[in-house]
Amino acid sequence: MTSVLITGGTVTTASEQYVADVFLDDGVIVQIGANLQVAADTVVQAEGQYVIPGGIDVHTHLGETVFRTITADSWESGTVAAAFGGTTTVVDFARQEREGMSPIEAIEHRRRQAESQAVIDYGFHLMATNLDSQEYLEELAALPGEGVTSFKLLMAYPGTMMVDDLTIFRAMQVAADTNAIVTLHAENGHVIQQITDQFAAAGRVQEHMHMHAHPHLVEGEATHRGIAMAEMAGSAVYIVHLSSRTALTEVEAAKARGQAVYAETCPQYLFAAYEDYENAGFEAAKYICSPPIRERANQDELWRGIETGALSVIATDHCTFRMQDDLAELPPQKPMGKGDFRYIPNGVPGVENRMHLMYQGGVVEGRYDMMRFVDLNCTMPAKLFGLYPRKGIIAIGADADVVVWDPNADYTIEAATHHMRVDYNLYEGMQVSGRPSTVISRGEIIVSGEEFLGQIGRGQYIRRSTPYVLDHPQSVTAR
Ligand code: DUC
Ligand code: ZN
Numbered sequence: 288m289t290s291v292l293i294t295g296g297t298v299t300t301a302s303e304q305y306v307a308d309v310f311l312d313d314g315v316i317v318q319i320g321a322n323l324q325v326a327a328d329t330v331v332q333a334e335g336q337y338v339i340p341g342g343i344d345v346h347t348h349l350g351e352t353v354f355r356t357i358t359a360d361s362w363e364s365g366t367v368a369a370a371f372g373g374t375t376t377v378v379d380f381a382r383q384e385r386e387g388m389s390p391i392e393a394i395e396h397r398r399r400q401a402e403s404q405a406v407i408d409y410g411f412h413l414m415a416t417n418l419d420s421q422e423y424l425e426e427l428a429a430l431p432g433e434g435v436t437s438f439k440l441l442m443a444y445p446g447t448m449m450v451d452d453l454t455i456f457r458a459m460q461v462a463a464d465t466n467a468i469v470t471l472h473a474e475n476g477h478v479i480q481q482i483t484d485q486f487a488a489a490g491r492v493q494e495h496m497h498m499h500a501h502p503h504l505v506e507g508e509a510t511h512r513g514i515a516m517a518e519m520a521g522s523a524v525y526i527v528h529l530s531s532r533t534a535l536t537e538v539e540a541a542k543a544r545g546q547a548v549y550a551e552t553c554p555q556y557l558f559a560a561y562e563d564y565e566n567a568g569f570e571a572a573k574y575i576c577s578p579p580i581r582e583r584a585n586q587d588e589l590w591r592g593i594e595t596g597a598l599s600v601i602a603t604d605h606c607t608f609r610m611q612d613d614l615a616e617l618p619p620q621k622p623m624g625k626g627d628f629r630y631i632p633n634g635v636p637g638v639e640n641r642m643h644l645m646y647q648g649g650v651v652e653g654r655y656d657m658m659r660f661v662d663l664n665c666t667m668p669a670k671l672f673g674l675y676p677r678k679g680i681i682a683i684g685a686d687a688d689v690v691v692w693d694p695n696a697d698y699t700i701e702a703a704t705h706h707m708r709v710d711y712n713l714y715e716g717m718q719v720s721g722r723p724s725t726v727i728s729r730g731e732i733i734v735s736g737e738e739f740l741g742q743i744g745r746g747q748y749i750r751r752s753t754p755y756v757l758d759h760p761q762s763v764t765a766r
């Protein structure tokens with residue numbers, strides 16, 4: 288294992304900033320200090336740049352069979368793209384297939400898929416779809432001890448991924464007993480289905496109608512219900528891809544009551560808007576994801592949620608489908624639903640540009656400082672999902688997942704040069720300031736400027752510990 292000395296950068300964590308050298312050896316951070324006198328195999332000069340923890344994206348869908356197709360980004364292309372954007376860990380999903388797959392089998396299945404391809408480290412949330420048997424409940428309860436400390440449940444997509452309230456409540460009780468955290472896709476799937484069916488009967492299925500089938504309150508209602516069930520079960524709960532002000536209000540109210548409630552939002556809800564795809568025909572398919580990308584005025588509410596701390600993580604829900612069916616190795620993609628939003632696979636790209644966008648929108652545009660940028664993109668994801676203090680911090684003993692971030696580099700986001708295996712970029716042509724100049728994963732330089740230096744399959748599965756920030760909520764329901 289080679290050693291790396293990073294000299295003269297501004298080390299930035301979620302709580303402090305100082306100029307120092309950082310010495311990495313044997314995959315971990317071993318020294319931090321002024322003018323370190325150590326012999327290193329490689330020296331990275333970081334004067335005038337920030338030295339930050341590697342980014343952690345806790346919401347990706349790589350190489351996933353979903354929406355009657357497969358995501359365009361595999362574990363290989365998706366993790367290479369993540370690395371170029373400064374992300375050195377992803378937490379993806381292991382979906383328990385409804386019929387005959389146990390929670391442990393789901394994790395093993397996804398580990399086998401990822402292990403030969405991933406170039407950065409990874410973990411899995413268990414996406415539970417069936418907790419009807421005592422055997423599956425016992426397996427779920429065993430998962431935190433095996434390094435899977437978060438359970439995902441979907442309140443939407445009836446017939447495929449949606450679960451009922453009983454299943455959610457069971458998972459929350461297990462989470463309460465094992466100090467795990469439940470994450471929720473909070474939309475009322477039955478209401479969406481009914482509205483969708485009525486649109487279809489009226490012939491109103493043009494691509495942009497997707498948003499109208501997901502009104503704000505389907506998210507607000509499900510968020511309220513999920514938070515109330517978590518309170519009754521005594522578990523922590525984390526709302527994924529929060530997009531609506533109605534859901535934000537619920538999170539704020541719960542936090543004000545002192546409940547262990549957390550939420551992420553995603554760049555697509557902050558930087559893209561319904562106005563970008565209204566009446567755009569098939570072009571609107573680029574923007575179709577659930578919850579939907581909402582009207583521009585809603586963006587301000589989400590930025591406010593970031594500023595107040597109600598939203599504590601930025602993740603991407605990276606779930607890519609191409610606009611053209613032009614790759615022989617991929618089954619039909621977005622064109623499946625040309626002219627009818629019901630058949631467009633839901634999902635947008637994001638893993639490569641998350642940190643570019645959040646640096647531009649937050650630090651460059653003056654909404655928050657560099658420490659908060661680190662907190663949102665690196666530290667809070669690590670704390671909530673049991674990766675901290677191994678990851679998410681620049682500290683002695685932590686994994687040497689380090690990004691040298693050049694605040695002065697200008698960068699134009701475009702599909703022609705991005706590394707995601709998707710043929711469009713939602714932010715095409717957007718100019719941002721700031722990008723990674725060097726990306727290091729467990730002490731190995733995997734990206735230097737425009738060059739990828741990592742080896743396919745070098746990424747490691749990470750056994751996660753229980754969330755770091757929880758003050759173990761008490762159940763309000765007798766058992
Ligand atoms: N929403 C999406 O848009 N894609 C993946 C799954 C989800 O919930
Ligand atoms: Zn979701």
Ligand code: ZN
Binds near residue numbers: 346347348604606
């Ligand atoms: Zn998702």
